[in-house]
Amino acid sequence: MDIVLVNPEIPHNSGCAARLSAGLQVPLHFVKPLGFSLEDKYLKRAGLDYWAMVELSVHDNWDACLSKLADGSDRPIHQRIHLLSARGGKSLFETQFAEDSILVFGSETKGLPAEIMNEYPEQRVYIPIDKRIRSLNLANVVCLATYTAMVSAGVDLPNNDGSHQRDPRADDGVRPGDLV
């Protein structure tokens, strides 16, 4: 499983996605342009002290991101990709995901670029919401879609036995910009 944020704008949401990425040990990808600097304090803060545990890649563009993702599996990329969209496609809860699925999310205000949406028209996934609401918060959607996809794929979720064991790297003050 991979999480891809295309042109994210709000640092708090991307930081939340990083916290999730650390909590599930799922790689996180940002595709430029970003609406914030990797040194942004809200980005760092929303990811708390977990940045050292995040497998973060920042890509100059969508094609560069695709090239890197293609290395992750022998399955064709067009079968692995799922485009999370506010409208249209298949419900998140009726979609079958696999261990090598790639979850792609657009920006908070613009969603995914039309060229990406048009390239994989069969791969759109929507989250059911009242038609009067345009969309949910991006970080919320990333969390919901990632867990739902992992359960659908039958991937083992982290074995939470009730304990919390602080990672010593949490004290290193690792910043997002240190990772790329």
Added chain:
Amino acid sequence: MDIVLVNPEIPHNSGCAARLSAGLQVPLHFVKPLGFSLEDKYLKRAGLDYWAMVELSVHDNWDACLSKLADGSDRPIHQRIHLLSARGGKSLFETQFAEDSILVFGSETKGLPAEIMNEYPEQRVYIPIDKRIRSLNLANVVCLATYTAMVSAGVDLPNNDGSHQRDPRADDGVRPGDLV
């Protein structure tokens, strides 16, 4: 289904929960003390223009909240309540929810008060995360748990047919404080 936030601290998270509440047409409850005013601009902003569509109740304390919730179903409250906790209990994905389930979430820094946790020891639900991560973002957890519970309960999700139809009340500038 009801969403209860006990002593929420961060207005952005409660605003996100309101946006979710509007998107799923699920009632939202805040139990005082709150870490913010209902006039807080970040609370309003995170709920966008959807406050008029939120069924919000603000309760002076937990007992007052329970009294109101008890009216919602004939089933005993101790069977309906699910306490979302970072650690311990049963996995969210192995828990059976029902249409009259009540999802209870604690504060961002302190979780749920011990007296509530101890009152319903069998009703704890955790979200699987790597043991090195203390918890996920509260708004993310509210979104994930609410959708997962609705799917588990077999509740019909909103029928999103691909259209967005702005509610005329969105232009009324309704604020959270206007609702209670």
